[in-house]
Amino acid sequence: MAALLRGLRAGRALRGLSRVVGAPAAATPQSGGPTRGFHRAALRLQDESKSDKPSSSSSSSHHEHYHSGQDPAEAPTSDREASRPNTSYQDQAGEQDEEYETEEQLQARVLAAALELVPLHGWSTEAIAAAAETLGLSSASTGMFSNGAGDLVLHFVAQCNSQLTDILAEQHNQVQLGQAEPKRTADFLRAAVETRLRMHIPYMESWPQAMSILLLPHNIPDSLKHLSNLVDDMWYYAGDRSTDMNWYTKRAALTGIYNTTELVMLQDSSPDFQETWDFLNNRIQDVVNMAATAKQAQATGETVVQGLLGAAVTLKNLTGLNQRR
Amino acid sequence: MHRAARTALHDGAGVVRQCLKCRVPLQLSARAYGIVPTPRDSEEKEMLDQMLRVDHAGEYGANRIYAGQMAVLGRSSIGPLIQEMWDQEKKHLEKFNEILAENRVRPTALLPIWNIAGFVLGASSALLGKEGAMACTVAVEESISEHYNSQIRALMEADPERYTELLQVIKEFRDDEMEHHDAGLENDAESVPGYWLLKNAIQLGCKAAIYISQRV
Numbered sequence: 001m002a003a004l005l006r007g008l009r010a011g012r013a014l015r016g017l018s019r020v021v022g023a024p025a026a027a028t029p030q031s032g033g034p035t036r037g038f039h040r041a042a043l044r045l046q047d048e049s050k051s052d053k054p055s056s057s058s059s060s061s062h063h064e065h066y067h068s069g070q071d072p073a074e075a076p077t078s079d080r081e082a083s084r085p086n087t088s089y090q091d092q093a094g095e096q097d098e099e100y101e102t103e104e105q106l107q108a109r110v111l112a113a114a115l116e117l118v119p120l121h122g123w124s125t126e127a128i129a130a131a132a133e134t135l136g137l138s139s140a141s142t143g144m145f146s147n148g149a150g151d152l153v154l155h156f157v158a159q160c161n162s163q164l165t166d167i168l169a170e171q172h173n174q175v176q177l178g179q180a181e182p183k184r185t186a187d188f189l190r191a192a193v194e195t196r197l198r199m200h201i202p203y204m205e206s207w208p209q210a211m212s213i214l215l216l217p218h219n220i221p222d223s224l225k226h227l228s229n230l231v232d233d234m235w236y237y238a239g240d241r242s243t244d245m246n247w248y249t250k251r252a253a254l255t256g257i258y259n260t261t262e263l264v265m266l267q268d269s270s271p272d273f274q275e276t277w278d279f280l281n282n283r284i285q286d287v288v289n290m291a292a293t294a295k296q297a298q299a300t301g302e303t304v305v306q307g308l309l310g311a312a313v314t315l316k317n318l319t320g321l322n323q324r325r
Numbered sequence: 326m327h328r329a330a331r332t333a334l335h336d337g338a339g340v341v342r343q344c345l346k347c348r349v350p351l352q353l354s355a356r357a358y359g360i361v362p363t364p365r366d367s368e369e370k371e372m373l374d375q376m377l378r379v380d381h382a383g384e385y386g387a388n389r390i391y392a393g394q395m396a397v398l399g400r401s402s403i404g405p406l407i408q409e410m411w412d413q414e415k416k417h418l419e420k421f422n423e424i425l426a427e428n429r430v431r432p433t434a435l436l437p438i439w440n441i442a443g444f445v446l447g448a449s450s451a452l453l454g455k456e457g458a459m460a461c462t463v464a465v466e467e468s469i470s471e472h473y474n475s476q477i478r479a480l481m482e483a484d485p486e487r488y489t490e491l492l493q494v495i496k497e498f499r500d501d502e503m504e505h506h507d508a509g510l511e512n513d514a515e516s517v518p519g520y521w522l523l524k525n526a527i528q529l530g531c532k533a534a535i536y537i538s539q540r541v
Contacts, residue, residue: 232429241426243381244436 107144110135111155118203123149123210150219153210157226160199164230167195168237186288188238193258193280196230197265201273208266231255257283360490361428372483374430375539376476380495381421382433382538383469386443387414390465393447394458403455403512410462410505417498424494433538442534446527457523459514464524466506468531473499 101109113131121127125148129139145151174180183191200207214223231254240250260283265276316322361377364370391411398404425432433439450461473495480488480495517523 236429243422243425243432247432248434 111152114152122206123153123213149213153213154222161230164196165233172237185238186284190284192234194277253287362487377430378433379535379538381425384418384421386439388418389440389443390447393444394451397448397451398458413501434541456513456517459509459512460517460520460523463506463509463514464527466502468528470499470502472535
């Protein structure tokens with residue numbers, strides 16, 4: 001039973017590690033020398049505050065060397081070494097396994113704590129440093145974040161987006177199960193954009209700073225990626241399954257609506273941002289009207305073309321050109 | 326439970342469309358879910374996205390080429406054959422539309438270009454006469470078959486069991502394209518003047534289109 005639990009924990013650690021190793025390009029380069037060093041320092045600080053083994057400080061340096069090269073191998077060996085009463089560093093690794101978290105998880109914890117300090121320090125490395133200290137880490141842990149405030153803002157954006165996706169998926173399930181009525185596209189999009197923008201309300205005073213950070217050249221690829229994923233998700237759950245140019249025009253339209261509404265929200269001082277939601281409503285109505293007009297224009301165009309073709313065929317018949325070859 | 330649901334859908338679908346000259350009933354078009362496995366990581370998603378995107382673009386382009394050919398040669402003796410090949414391409418396109426929608430794959434942004442380019446290619450090759458149209462068909466179908474073959478190879482190398490259904494779909498489509506290619510050859514494709522030049526120019530264009538559609 002204990003072996004099973006250790007195996008499960010080892011599996012979880014492995015999965016976490018493989019996520020770190022296979023992290024997409026959007027994540028900051030985490031395997032650079034200095035940042036790893038800071039991570040080790042942060043971990044050691046944690047170690048020393050919680051350790052109950054007298055040999056920990058001497059063997060932790062062995063632990064470090066062992067760590068840097070062989071993280072993936074650590075978990076399975078801890079499994080095997082667990083039963084042997086061993087004073088080698090591998091046993092330390094086994095002990096460590098229970099408290100070991102991946103660098104990604106540690107970063108997430110620090111950033112989550114930093115978000116709470118944003119109203120005080122703004123979107124900056126000061127917020128991250130202060131958050132690290134509240135977690136008991138050294139304020140030099142900001143070295144883990146090579147992009148500084150950009151990391152914090154991007155983390156927040158990603159978090160909001162995934163919250164929205166969860167909400168939309170939940171609604172989608174409800175509709176599938178028949179427990180809720182499907183909304184019309186315009187209403188659905190309005191609700192989705194409003195829900196997403198409301199997540200900015202706690203940080204409204206400092207949001208202009210966050211937006212300007214997102215517009216920095218080195219952050220633009222990531223922020224664009226987040227935006228395009230957000231808009232794609234919204235349309236997918238709104239029921240869009242198009243596979244032609246509509247795919248692009250719909251997403252472009254929604255991106256425009258979202259961005260302009262976000263900007264309006266920045267300078268809105270009405271109670272509960274009512275002006276913003278009215279603006280949003282009007283923009284969505286505009287797009288709906290434009291789509292209806294476009295459809296009408298297309299129908300008219302087709303009719304006109306039919307008429308012209310009919311005239312052409314009549315002419316061909318009259319002049320005798322219309323013969324089977 | 327999954328398998329039971331699938332077979333139930335199979336029988337319940339009812340619409341077994343038989344192509345007049347085809348040997349195989351097109352039952353596969355009854356359902357689109359379950360053909361492409363859920364990608365395990367972003368690399369696999371990237372690879373599958375590129376494959377499906379370019380396949381979709383290819384079928385769309387082929388559709389437009391036949392439309393162009395029909396516009397010119399629709400009333401001639403070769404009309405019915407072109408119409409039949411066009412109908413098969415329409416079914417392929419439908420299938421890929423379903424797959425793309427199901428798997429949230431972005432269609433290529435160059436669709437309007439392939440729309441016009443395909444129609445123009447079909448129409449201009451048909452203006453060279455029936456042999457010209459057939460030569461164009463031979464060139465395009467050969468490119469597409471080669472492309473499908475390389476995709477089949479890539480999937481087989483990666484993991485044949487995981488991609489069984491997708492492989493089945495691609496193989497079926499590749500066989501259809503080879504049929505069109507052979508039909509083109511039977512109908513005097515090679516007797517058009519400048520056959521070698523025409524064929525290679527069209528194939529070069531197809532290769533460029535495939536390369537671009539994978540990325541844009």
